[in-house]
Amino acid sequence: RKEVEQDPGPFNVPEGATVAFNCTYSNSASQSFFWYRQDCRKEPKLLMSVYSSGNEDGRFTAQLNRASQYISLLIRDSKLSDSATYLCVVNPPRGSTLGRLYFGRGTQLTVWP
């Protein structure tokens, strides 16, 4: 059983396009949810946390559906610099596994001019 599942892509979109990534997680008691971005051969970097109410940061919008155990990331007006792998990351309940993050395999995005 995979803790976090993502569509690996790749997604190839033109500049200016809107693209959406999805992710599901298996532990219904999970507490915290994140999207990280990973450039080729680099470390994961936090893009944004994901809250039940949904949250937006500029061109990026993240949504969490606890009932469906589903997380999404929407990127509007894609830029060339958005090309990267997007990692769905889940932190299970505190008290069971303190701080351990579970990563999805990532969804690869290429934005072309």
Place this chain on the structure above:
Amino acid sequence: EPEVTQTPSHQVTQMGQEVILRCVPISNHLYFYWYRQILGQKVEFLVSFYNNEISEKSEIFDDQFSVERPDGSNFTLKIRSTKLEDSAMYFCASQAGGETQYFGPGTRLLVL
């Protein structure tokens, strides 16, 4: 902006040799982690460390692995007798009291 640093950036070693990977977490952080990423695969948790002891370790973190915080600033991962399948990118991460873990740039380990 404070960063997690790791040394070396690359390490090549022979199978059976010991390696020590070093990390300097962000100075006021309390929780420390090692993760690894085999080429083309997902990032996997190895171990977490808090209050000078291991909080949790994964099934990957067997007796060949150990961690230490020898001097209050460095956080090290030792692999006693490397195997070919230990070849991976090893990331250190640190965390203050909140949710966010900050990752170092990684050490790329190649075992021949």
